[in-house]
Every structure is written in structure tokens, then in C-alpha cells.
Amino acid sequence: RPLQVASYEEPGGVCSLLVYTASPPCSVVVFGHLLQVASFERNPLACLPNYRNKLMQLLPRLQMLDGQGISGQDRQRAGSALKQEAACMAVMLSNACMVHKLVSELLSCKQAHTHWQRLL
Numbered sequence: 001r002p003l004q005v006a007s008y009e010e011p012g013g014v015c016s017l018l019v020y021t022a023s024p025p026c027s028v029v030v031f032g033h034l035l036q037v038a039s040f041e042r043n044p045l046a047c048l049p050n051y052r053n054k055l056m057q058l059l060p061r062l063q064m065l066d067g068q069g070i071s072g073q074d075r076q077r078a079g080s081a082l083k084q085e086a087a088c089m090a091v092m093l094s095n096a097c098m099v100h101k102l103v104s105e106l107l108s109c110k111q112a113h114t115h116w117q118r119l120l
Contacts, residue, residue: 037064050085053078 038055040046046066048054056062056070056078063070 035059036061038062039066041066050081053081057082 038059040051040055045051052065055065056075
């Protein structure tokens with residue numbers, strides 16, 4: 001996967017870098033914990049669900065993202081949205097596991113039925 005790089009030079013010459021992959025599964029690695037401004041406009045990363053919320057949580061010093069300021073209220077909403085997303089994902093995973101078990105049991109019953117049908 002090709003890596004994308006966003007950089008920001010702070011006063012005093014300290015440079016922060018954000019390195020990420022643009023194709024799923026996306027991963028973000030931050031070099032420099034002082035990143036305050038980032039822009040991912042026209043970048044595939046910006047199309048991911050909750051990408052703005054995830055970056056706000058990942059980069060606590062970020063003050064501006066894609067040309068829009070970030071307030072404390074934005075961060076609180078982001079935290080709530082990510083908790084809701086995590087809860088929904090947990091329910092979906094649980095449901096997927098139950099469906100898998102039910103399908104396995106159904107196939108076992110079908111095989112037993114077919115076996116008994118042949119014997120009769």
C-alpha cells in the first residue's frame with residue numbers, strides 16, 4: 001500500500017509528520033505529537049466514516065482539520081460518536097457470530113435430515 005505523508009512546520013522549526021495508508025485497512029502513524037494543523041482534502045482517507053472524529057481523538061493537539069477549526073465541543077462530540085460506533089460494531093460482530101452458528105446448526109440438521117431420508 002502506498003504511504004501518504006502530511007507535514008506541518010511549527011514555529012521554532014519543529015516538524016510534525018502524519019504518515020498513513022490511503023487504502024483499507026487504513027492505518028495512521030504520527031511522528032511528532034505536536035501536530036496542530038492537517039488537511040486531507042481530496043484524499044481517500046477523508047472518505048472514511050468518522051475519519052474527522054478519529055483524527056481528533058488520535059491527535060489531541062490538532063486545532064484545525066481540512067481548514068475547519070476544532071473546538072472542545074467538537075472533541076466531545078467526536079468521542080461520543082466513536083463510542084457509539086464501537087458499540088454498534090460490537091453488536092454487529094455479535095450478530096454475525098450468532099448467524100454463523102445458526103447457519104452451521106442448520107446445515108447439520110439438513111445433513112441429518114438427508115441422511116435419515118435416505119435410510120427410510
